[in-house]
Amino acid sequence: MILARDQYEAVAKYRSDNPVVFDRIELAMVYCILNICDPLPEFEESSLSQYIEDIERNVEIQNERMTVIFSKFIQLKDRGMEMEAYSELIKYIGEIRSIFMLDMLVGVLGGCQFGSAA
Numbered sequence: 001m002i003l004a005r006d007q008y009e010a011v012a013k014y015r016s017d018n019p020v021v022f023d024r025i026e027l028a029m030v031y032c033i034l035n036i037c038d039p040l041p042e043f044e045e046s047s048l049s050q051y052i053e054d055i056e057r058n059v060e061i062q063n064e065r066m067t068v069i070f071s072k073f074i075q076l077k078d079r080g081m082e083m084e085a086y087s088e089l090i091k092y093i094g095e096i097r098s099i100f101m102l103d104m105l106v107g108v109l110g111g112c113q114f115g116s117a118a
Contacts, residue, residue, distance in 0.1 A: 002099060002102060002103040002106055003033065003099060003100070003103045007029065007033060010026050010029060010030050010033075011030055011033060011034070011055070011059065011100065013026075014030060014051075014052050014055040014056070015055065015056055015059060020048065020052060022043075022045040022048050024043045027043045027051055028040055028043065030055055031051075031054075031055075032099070033098065033099050033100050034055065034058045034059065034062065034098050034099075034100050035097055035098035035099070035100075036054055036055070036058050058098075059100070062097070062098060062100055062101050065095060065101070066101055066104045066105070069089065069092045069095065069105075070104075070108055072085075072088050072089075073085050073086075073088055073089045073108075076088055
């Protein structure tokens with residue numbers, strides 16, 4: 001894993017129904033994890049709801065993209081087409097646009113053994 005538990009928890013915090021307390025440093029960390037803005041905005045408490053929407057939207061988009069990528073990979077791997085599965089995955093490497101997505105990729109690949117049955 002690339003991300004630490006507290007970093008995942010910070011991202012999840014902004015996706016929950018629980019009230020969020022404004023924290024400029026934590027917002028900057030979450031925005032960096034999701035690679036939302038470069039440069040980062042000057043976070044202001046009055047815009048917290050917009051930041052939460054940005055985070056929710058970006059997590060959803062990134063999760064959806066990774067689901068597509070992993071689905072193709074797993075389908076090929078499950079059919080015993082291991083080399084094709086990894087070749088397909090390589091086609092999508094350029095779509096990894098955040099630490100969040102990269103961590104998902106590392107997690108899935110960490111559970112795969114090259115040369116073994118799925």
